[in-house]
Amino acid sequence: MKKLIPLFFLGLAAIGMMLILNACQEGDASNDVSPQTGTGGSMARFAITGNTLYIVSRQSLEVYDIKDGGNPAKAATRNLGVGIETIFPYQQNLFVGAMDGMYIYNNSTPDNPVLMSKYTHVMSCDPVVVQGKYAYVTLRAGVNCRPGGSFSSLDVVDITDPTSPSLVNSQVMESPYGLGVSGNKLFVCEGDKGFRVMDISDPTKPIRKHFYQEVPAYDVIVRNKHLIITGKKGLYQYEYDDSDSLDYLSQIPVL
Amino acid sequence: MKRILLAVGIALLMVSCYIRDSQPFVGSVKFEGTGYRPVYKDPEDVAKVEVSAAQALKEPGKIYTFDRYLFINELGKGIHIVDNADPKKPENVSFISIIGNYDIAVKDNWLYADNLSNLLVIDISNPKVPKLTKTIPNVIPVVSYPMLTGVYFECADPKKGVVVDWEKVSMDEQPKCYR
Numbered sequence: 001m002k003k004l005i006p007l008f009f010l011g012l013a014a015i016g017m018m019l020i021l022n023a024c025q026e027g028d029a030s031n032d033v034s035p036q037t038g039t040g041g042s043m044a045r046f047a048i049t050g051n052t053l054y055i056v057s058r059q060s061l062e063v064y065d066i067k068d069g070g071n072p073a074k075a076a077t078r079n080l081g082v083g084i085e086t087i088f089p090y091q092q093n094l095f096v097g098a099m100d101g102m103y104i105y106n107n108s109t110p111d112n113p114v115l116m117s118k119y120t121h122v123m124s125c126d127p128v129v130v131q132g133k134y135a136y137v138t139l140r141a142g143v144n145c146r147p148g149g150s151f152s153s154l155d156v157v158d159i160t161d162p163t164s165p166s167l168v169n170s171q172v173m174e175s176p177y178g179l180g181v182s183g184n185k186l187f188v189c190e191g192d193k194g195f196r197v198m199d200i201s202d203p204t205k206p207i208r209k210h211f212y213q214e215v216p217a218y219d220v221i222v223r224n225k226h227l228i229i230t231g232k233k234g235l236y237q238y239e240y241d242d243s244d245s246l247d248y249l250s251q252i253p254v255l
Numbered sequence: 256m257k258r259i260l261l262a263v264g265i266a267l268l269m270v271s272c273y274i275r276d277s278q279p280f281v282g283s284v285k286f287e288g289t290g291y292r293p294v295y296k297d298p299e300d301v302a303k304v305e306v307s308a309a310q311a312l313k314e315p316g317k318i319y320t321f322d323r324y325l326f327i328n329e330l331g332k333g334i335h336i337v338d339n340a341d342p343k344k345p346e347n348v349s350f351i352s353i354i355g356n357y358d359i360a361v362k363d364n365w366l367y368a369d370n371l372s373n374l375l376v377i378d379i380s381n382p383k384v385p386k387l388t389k390t391i392p393n394v395i396p397v398v399s400y401p402m403l404t405g406v407y408f409e410c411a412d413p414k415k416g417v418v419v420d421w422e423k424v425s426m427d428e429q430p431k432c433y434r
Binding site for chain 1: 337
């Protein structure tokens with residue numbers, strides 16, 4: 001009998017695999033877009049829009065044409081100041097997070113990004129995400145981010161006019177890293193402190209709803225009510241609905 | 256006379272900038288016997304990319320999703336490829352070992368990854384067996400100092416190889432570089 005147990009599990013796994021494969025085929029049929037690109041988190045230094053790959057180094061924005069995916073061709077370089085950290089494409093703009101501010105580039109011509117403005121803030125580490133007319137920027141204080149700095153914050157910046165962004169709200173945070181936005185929800189990774197869910201029904205006034213201290217979080221991807229979070233303890237996946245709570249899906253633990 | 260004085264003065268000023276060994280400290284922080292030392296690797300070893308069976312996460316970094324797959328960076332070490340068709344049961348598929356890797360992006364069947372200053376192009380049409388198809392050198396300008404401020408460090412010497420990391424060690428003498 002004992003010998004049969006592994007066989008039973010193998011059988012289950014096989015059935016599971018078949019179900020997964022089936023589900024995927026159905027999905028593919030309705031999702032026929034070209035070219036297909038993926039989604040990164042807010043901490044990313046790589047971003048793809050259409051046939052263009054953007055890479056931010058510590059001091060520059062490098063643009064590569066990837067029409068021929070296997071042979072990236074250099075299209076442009078933009079030298080920036082020091083301490084460049086993240087890039088977030090949104091509609092026809094690129095939002096580049098730097099230690100002293102946020103650069104907004106227009107990339108209507110993908111191979112030739114044009115600097116629209118730079119929103120300057122205090123020295124800190126700061127990824128950015130954008131939805132509609134607002135950019136959400138976290139500013140993390142710390143040894144390497146804001147030497148001698150006192151607190152971390154979440155800033156809401158009105159980008160209706162990308163040539164003159166303006167601060168509309170700022171609130172103190174614990175130790176914010178990546179963040180994600182979707183609909184009326186804003187998710188903030190607070191490093192080893194946990195994962196925060198905020199309500200942005202009024203996008204200019206994020207309201208704290210839940211703080212999951214058991215989920216150390218470094219970066220998050222949000223899509224279709226589905227959260228993928230990485231942190232010190234591993235990768236977590238959750239589902240959420242219009243309420244403010246999260247439903248646990250799975251974890252890939254750190255071993 | 257005045258000209259000589261001026262010349263000597265300027266010379267002294269220049270020298271004062273040049274010789275730092277005798278200074279008590281260079282930056283705003285006093286040297287206290289520890290500093291950072293570059294960890295060098297041979298450029299050929301750095302560019303080596305290996306694919307292996309799935310590995311457990313140790314220090315997960317950034318994440319990227321594409322189609323049913325999840326790409327999880329292992330800080331400075333490589334990329335875990337995870338089949339996430341069922342988010343309730345993600346299945347770790349393979350691991351691509353890449354030195355100095357922190358970032359990933361995907362278009363169609365192509366995975367782009369950083370490998371210190373190199374940009375790698377990896378064919379993932381079969382995510383179980385990813386294949387490196389191209390290494391483009393000098394795409395990402397890298398800096399030759401530790402990602403810390405207020406620290407002393409041994410100046411990097413390009414002749415010794417590629418700096419892949421910085422280790423904190425005790426030092427008898429104050430190193431020449433500071434930031």
